[in-house]
Amino acid sequence: xxxxxxxxxxxxxxxxxxxxxxxxxxxxxxxxxxxxxxxxxxxxxxxxxxxxxxxxxxxxxxxxxxxxxxxxxxxxxxxxxxxxxxxxxxxxxxxxxxxxxxxxxxxxxxxxxxxxxxxxxxxxxxxxxxxxxxxxxxxxxxxxxxxxxxxxxxxxxxxxxxxxxxxxxxxxxxxxxxxxxxxxxxxxxxxxxxxxxxxxxxxxxxxxxxxxxxxxxxxxxxxxxxxxxxxxxxxxxxxxxxxxxxxxxxxxxxxxxxxxxxxxxxxxxxxxxxxxxxxxxxxxxxxxxxxxxxxxxxxxxxxxxxxxxx
Amino acid sequence: xxxxxxxxxxxxxxxxxxxxxxxxxxxxxxxxxxxxxxxxxxxxxxxxxxxxxxxxxxxxxxxxxxxxxxxxxxxxxxxxxxxxxxxxxxxxxxxxxxxxxxxxxxxxxxxxxxxxxxxxxxxxxxxxxxxxxxxxxxxxxxxxxxxxxxxxxxxxxxxxxxxxxxxxxxxxxxxxxxxxxxxxxxxxxxxxxxxxxxxxxxxxxxxxxxxxxxxxxxxxxxxxxxxxxxxxxxxxxxxxxxxxxxxxxxxxxxxxxxxxxxxxxxxxxxxxxxxxxxxxxxxxxxxxxxxxxxxxxxxxxxxxxxxxxxxxxxxxxxxxxxxxxxxxxxxxxxxxxxxxxxxxxxxxxxxxxxxxxxxxxxxxxxxxxxxxxxxxxxxxxxxxxxxxxxxxxxxxxxxxxxxxxxxxxxxxxxxxxxxxxxxxxxxxxxxxxxxxxxxxxxxxxxxxxxxxxxxxxxxxxxxxxxxxxxxxxxxxxxxxxxxxxxxxxxxxxxxxxxxxxxxxxxxxxxxxxxxxxxxxxxxxxxxxxxxxxxxxxxxxxxxxxxxxxxxxxxxxxxxx
Numbered sequence: 001x002x003x004x005x006x007x008x009x010x011x012x013x014x015x016x017x018x019x020x021x022x023x024x025x026x027x028x029x030x031x032x033x034x035x036x037x038x039x040x041x042x043x044x045x046x047x048x049x050x051x052x053x054x055x056x057x058x059x060x061x062x063x064x065x066x067x068x069x070x071x072x073x074x075x076x077x078x079x080x081x082x083x084x085x086x087x088x089x090x091x092x093x094x095x096x097x098x099x100x101x102x103x104x105x106x107x108x109x110x111x112x113x114x115x116x117x118x119x120x121x122x123x124x125x126x127x128x129x130x131x132x133x134x135x136x137x138x139x140x141x142x143x144x145x146x147x148x149x150x151x152x153x154x155x156x157x158x159x160x161x162x163x164x165x166x167x168x169x170x171x172x173x174x175x176x177x178x179x180x181x182x183x184x185x186x187x188x189x190x191x192x193x194x195x196x197x198x199x200x201x202x203x204x205x206x207x208x209x210x211x212x213x214x215x216x217x218x219x220x221x222x223x224x225x226x227x228x229x230x231x232x233x234x235x236x237x238x239x240x241x242x243x244x245x246x247x248x249x250x251x252x253x254x255x256x257x258x259x260x261x262x263x264x265x266x267x268x269x270x271x272x273x274x275x276x277x278x279x280x281x282x283x284x285x286x287x288x289x290x291x292x293x294x295x296x297x298x299x300x301x302x303x304x305x306x307x308x309x310x
Numbered sequence: 311x312x313x314x315x316x317x318x319x320x321x322x323x324x325x326x327x328x329x330x331x332x333x334x335x336x337x338x339x340x341x342x343x344x345x346x347x348x349x350x351x352x353x354x355x356x357x358x359x360x361x362x363x364x365x366x367x368x369x370x371x372x373x374x375x376x377x378x379x380x381x382x383x384x385x386x387x388x389x390x391x392x393x394x395x396x397x398x399x400x401x402x403x404x405x406x407x408x409x410x411x412x413x414x415x416x417x418x419x420x421x422x423x424x425x426x427x428x429x430x431x432x433x434x435x436x437x438x439x440x441x442x443x444x445x446x447x448x449x450x451x452x453x454x455x456x457x458x459x460x461x462x463x464x465x466x467x468x469x470x471x472x473x474x475x476x477x478x479x480x481x482x483x484x485x486x487x488x489x490x491x492x493x494x495x496x497x498x499x500x501x502x503x504x505x506x507x508x509x510x511x512x513x514x515x516x517x518x519x520x521x522x523x524x525x526x527x528x529x530x531x532x533x534x535x536x537x538x539x540x541x542x543x544x545x546x547x548x549x550x551x552x553x554x555x556x557x558x559x560x561x562x563x564x565x566x567x568x569x570x571x572x573x574x575x576x577x578x579x580x581x582x583x584x585x586x587x588x589x590x591x592x593x594x595x596x597x598x599x600x601x602x603x604x605x606x607x608x609x610x611x612x613x614x615x616x617x618x619x620x621x622x623x624x625x626x627x628x629x630x631x632x633x634x635x636x637x638x639x640x641x642x643x644x645x646x647x648x649x650x651x652x653x654x655x656x657x658x659x660x661x662x663x664x665x666x667x668x669x670x671x672x673x674x675x676x677x678x679x680x681x682x683x684x685x686x687x688x689x690x691x692x693x694x695x696x697x698x699x700x701x702x703x704x705x706x707x708x709x710x711x712x713x714x715x716x717x718x719x720x721x722x723x724x725x726x727x728x729x730x731x732x733x734x735x736x737x738x739x740x741x742x743x744x745x746x747x748x749x750x751x752x753x754x755x756x757x758x759x760x761x762x763x764x765x766x767x768x769x770x771x772x773x774x775x776x777x778x779x780x781x782x783x784x785x786x787x788x789x790x791x792x793x794x795x796x797x798x799x800x801x802x803x804x805x806x807x808x809x810x811x812x813x814x815x816x817x818x819x820x821x822x823x824x825x826x827x828x829x830x831x832x833x834x835x836x837x838x839x840x841x842x843x844x845x846x847x848x849x850x851x852x853x854x855x856x857x858x859x860x861x862x863x864x865x866x867x868x869x870x
Contacts (some may be wrong), residue, residue, distance in 0.1 A: 063778075065453050065777075066422050066423075066425055066426035066453070066455060067425065067426060067453065067454045067455060067684065068453065068454050079819065080816075080819035080820070083815065083816075083818070083819055084815070084816050084819070085785075085812045085815060085816075086782075086784055086785060086812065086816070145606075145608045145613075148608070149606055149608075150606055151539075151604060151605075151606065152622070169795065169797055171606070171607050171608060172606065172607045172795040173795070173796070173797070174792065174796065177607075254608060255607050255608060256545075256607075256787075257784065257787070257788075258545065258607045258787065258788070258791040258795075259607050259788075259791035259792055259794070259795040259796065260788045260789075260791055260792035260795075260796070261784065261787075261788035264784070264788075269784070271419070272782050272784055273782065274418070274419060274422070275418045275441060276441060276446065276779045276782050277439075277446070277449050277450065277453065277778075277779055278778065278779065278782075
């Protein structure tokens with residue numbers, strides 16, 4: 001609707017301005033303020049995010065090294081990595097790890113959080129305390145190595161002496177190693193705390209209205225809880241996808257990629273290449289991984305809409 | 311404990327005698343704390359004519375290794391042996407300051423980043439960026455990641471000061487005629503530690519240098535009880551057994567010269583199938599039938615040592631250098647914990663031979679060289695190496711060890727981390743030798759590793775360094791772990807064929823930086839050296855195994 005031009009009263013001695021002029025000035029100032037607020041984050045992202053990425057991309061076409069001159073080599077590194085069987089094995093391991101990890105340590109906490117919310121507050125706090133185990137990285141490595149040891153570990157004792165099973169290989173099996181590497185994540189409750197915060201934000205009146213309509217527990221979950229959690233799930237799933245596809249620390253420390261390369265992820269192979277002074281090849285592999293993660297994220301964000309009312 | 315009493319300190323403060331001179335008198339008298347006064351006879355200066363640090367101020371930044379700065383104030387118990395030695399050197403070099411910097415020098419990516427960014431400390435262990443092997447180290451040198459110290463090496467006379475064993479491992483710190491490192495310690499070679507007391511209980515004789523892996527299997531079986539395994543090994547344990555036969559990874563029969571290809575090398579993991587199958591079968595029998603091996607995919611040197619220390623295994627595979635470490639979890643500390651002399655409890659033998667007498671190259675000397683920051687100026691390099699020379703080759707080393715001995719009365723403390731990199735294997739002011747400290751039998755094994763096994767031709771001394779290291783060892787590691795850990799039936803030759811194919815497929819993507827004619831010349835010399843070596847040390851192996859292979863595989867490949 002067009003605004004009528006109105007003369008605005010200004011302090012004595014000040015220049016008279018129209019409302020439009022004032023609005024324009026406010027809008028322009030607002031835009032400048034917005035950009036000023038965004039500037040630090042933009043600069044950070046540019047210098048610590050985009051700039052290294054662009055440099056890495058360029059380096060992947062050279063015979064990169066830490067010191068001394070480098071020369072252009074074109075797609076030599078990419079050809080080498082494409083033709084390397086271990087590259088594809090690493091991608092396969094990485095995807096397996098990511099899918100299993102997301103199913104077990106991402107999806108399950110959603111339902112655990114929902115069930116926890118049904119408990120009395122006092123019980124809920126105790127359950128959260130038990131679920132959330134703040135284990136330090138190095139200490140947990142030592143602990144889990146002991147637990148998984150195929151000859152004297154606690155899990156082996158439970159398997160053979162209590163459950164009466166045959167001795168289990170745990171991390172020594174190429175079929176089971178990924179599962180056992182992910183298993184500790186189940187105990188750490190993952191993003192469950194974030195879900196619980198989101199669940200507490202859902203108005204109770206929605207559930208009361210549904211109960212009046214005769215909705216069952218699972219119907220309420222499906223029609224109210226999950227749609228309301230959708231923005232949080234979308235955000236945390238994005239981070240989970242990116243994070244699991246770049247997994248490195250835990251399998252590197254626990255198994256070093258063994259047995260048989262069954263736990264060697266892409267980032268672990270990249271580390272191996274860099275340790276062997278093959279910087280360009282490692283960088284090319286990093287760019288390949290980036291392209292895969294970027295593509296998956298774009299597809300996922302296109303398909304999975306966050307707006308619960310959409 | 312300080313050997314400097316009040317009178318001595320006053321004398322030094324009055325500059326009537328230097329700290330170095332005072333300590334030389336103490337050392338010569340082999341006494342503990344000695345009252346000193348002005349007028350002490352002036353001892354001869356250090357015999358070294360090595361250059362000292364330049365006059366301009368120099369700051370040596372270290373990441374707490376191998377040298378740390380002096381504490382700002384004297385610690386409660388007095389200065390340590392190291393600090394007292396350092397004080398002498400700093401007194402002689404007043405323009406040099408040592409500072410600590412925070413750099414992860416034991417992390418490959420952190421150290422590479424520091425070197426690239428010009429923030430590396432003065433000293434680091436080059437093995438961290440060189441994958442702890444000759445090829446990796448030489449590639450690091452070729453890429454300029456470590457300072458060239460050839461001039462300083464000659465000026466300080468390190469070639470003459472280094473022991474024969476240190477010189478036998480020169481491929482680790484030299485590239486051609488250029489020098490890129492010095493030595494803070496050397497590892498004579500890998501081998502097997504055993505509980506001497508448990509062998510005696512089981513009625514087993516002490517092993518000899520001629521023992522084989524079949525012998526080890528018998529020992530392991532006899533030493534296994536309900537609470538203890540016979541042998542604990544790292545996750546690459548199968549590699550020890552294959553290496554004894556010259557097989558696997560980059561061993562003698564597994565990496566073949568191929569000048570017709572771009573990379574000049576190809577891998578062969580399928581020749582000698584009967585030897586591969588027998589060796590793999592023996593390892594798996596030890597693990598799953600005898601159940602005499604403590605093994606796990608997570609096990610490394612430290613895990614193995616801890617298991618041996620805890621009494622979970624009667625034998626362990628580990629480098630010989632840990633025999634002379636006086637800290638946990640090594641045998642010295644284990645024996646101390648048990649309240650028994652180490653000689654009664656632990657013995658060490660070099661790696662077993664192959665069936666026909668082949669010696670395991672893993673028992674060759676290994677040197678983790680100390681490299682210098684490539685950005686150091688000439689003056690800084692001289693200062694850094696002057697400090698090294700004093701602390702590791704000359705008076706400073708003797709002083710530290712003498713003070714340790716005087717403090718503890720333990721000859722093992724004085725001769726810890728033996729053999730020394732320096733040729734002089736005694737300590738001024740300490741009566742006794744390394745054999746007195748660690749036992750003649752251990753010294754005999756070290757001598758065998760040094761004089762026999764370490765003379766095995768090293769490829770790094772024949773072939774020019776490759777700037778690009780080529781395929782990683784991951785494909786071999788995968789095959790090795792599959793053969794070791796997969797339960798049930800395993801088709802060993804299929805696994806090995808897969809590893810061979812992968813490695814050769816990877817190699818097809820590389821071009822060697824060495825011209826073909828140079829490579830062939832080097833290869834001819836390398837294998838001729840092997841021919842002479844095996845004829846001398848393992849005649850049966852030379853005649854029955856090496857020569858037929860040399861004639862049918864190597865000579866045709868090199869156009870001989």
